[in-house]
Amino acid sequence: MLNYTFDRRYTINGTLRYEGTNRLGKTRSARWLPTWNISGRWNVHEEKFFQSLEPAFSNLAFRASYSLTADRGPSDVTNSEIVIKSYTPWRPTAGDYESGLEIETLQNRDLTYEKKNELNLGLDAGFLNNRINFSADWFTRNNFDLIGIVNTQGLGGEISKKGNVAEMKSSGIELAISADIIKKDNFSWTSNFNYTHLTTKITKLETQARVIDLITGTGFAQEGSPARSLFSIPFVRLNNEGLPVFINEDNEETTSGIYFQEREKRIF
Known part of the structure; x- marks a missing residue:
């Protein structure tokens, strides 16, 4: 100093x-x-x-x-080396026990x-x-x-x-x-x-986040947007069958075509 x-x-x-x-x-x-x-x-x-x-x-x-x-970084990021933990393998009879080892987290040596x-x-x-x-x-x-x-x-x-x-x-x-x-x-x-x-x-x-991750209401990351932005799919009304009507990415009303596991970069 x-x-x-x-x-x-x-x-x-x-x-x-x-x-x-x-x-x-x-x-x-x-x-x-x-x-x-x-x-x-x-x-x-x-x-x-x-x-x-x-x-x-x-x-x-x-x-x-x-x-x-x-x-x-986050406190849970600790895997500069592989993380191995013990567990008890399943056996068909309750009286049979033995210890086992399994990989909990792979080595991640490229983190900085x-x-x-x-x-x-x-x-x-x-x-x-x-x-x-x-x-x-x-x-x-x-x-x-x-x-x-x-x-x-x-x-x-x-x-x-x-x-x-x-x-x-x-x-x-x-x-x-x-x-x-x-x-x-x-x-x-x-x-x-x-x-x-x-x-x-x-x-x-x-x-890339899934659509369902972006609209959970707790804030999520999207490139080009502020940190912890809130997103939603525009809701219009319920149709005569009681199904929700939304506006899709083409600005059209639809009751289908919204796939919540989608990972394309879309901002609603």
């Missing part, structure tokens, strides 16, 4: 970490990963020209940071960390001897190597397994205002206002 400040006006920080875990694959790119962060701050209120702005302005500073951070690049720009300002304070932050993030379920053809004995299958971009803004409305020796009144807006978009997803 490196920290340097010049004349109380300019500050730069740098951090370097070397992450390591034995819960992922054996390869060096999976088990070990350097992460870092660099940030800076300009205290404008320490500049000589700032005195001409007082007392209307009492504090002003600009901040910026850029980083690469990582996470080992979930990673994130983030750029953050910030502003801090104070007015009227800091009785009013304002801060604003804008950030953009690029998440990649995100871990999710991969549906396979069953080669190796697993129909589905975990893999680094997704990428996501997000950006947002955070605003905060606090003010000392009343400030006396025996009484004070402070008000705070906070506003946050965040947008996300899945830019890459190397797996």
Whole structure:
């Protein structure tokens, strides 16, 4: 970690970490990963020209940071090596017992960390001897190597397994205002206002969900859509036979043709 400040006006920080875990694959790119962060701050209120702005302005500073951070992923992803468990095989007579071993999860040595690049720009300002304070932050993030379920053809004995299958971009803004409305020796009144807006978009997803997965109502992933989006099949009415009528992908009314096991990329 490196920290340097010049004349109380300019500050730069740098951090370097070397992450390591034995819960992922054996390869060096999976088990070990350097992460870092660099940030800076300009205290404008320490500049000589700032005195001409007082007392209307009492504090002003600009901040910026850029980083690469990582996470080992979901806690249930632990199969850097094959996972074998014991079980009791079935026998036709209840008195016959023996122990057996079976593969619970195949080795998954290609998994690596979930990673994130983030750029953050910030502003801090104070007015009227800091009785009013304002801060604003804008950030953009690029998440990649995100871990999710991969549906396979069953080669190796697993129909589905975990893999680094997704990428996501997000950006947002955070605003905060606090003010000392009343400030006396025996009484004070402070008000705070906070506003946050965040947008996300899945830019890459190397797996496909079934229609039934997308419309469960708990949120699911779809390339080109926000994270944990909610989907539904447009319902029109019940026909004279009591069957539900839907709008299909061709914008036509239908009572059939909707296959809930379908894995084509359709957005309803």
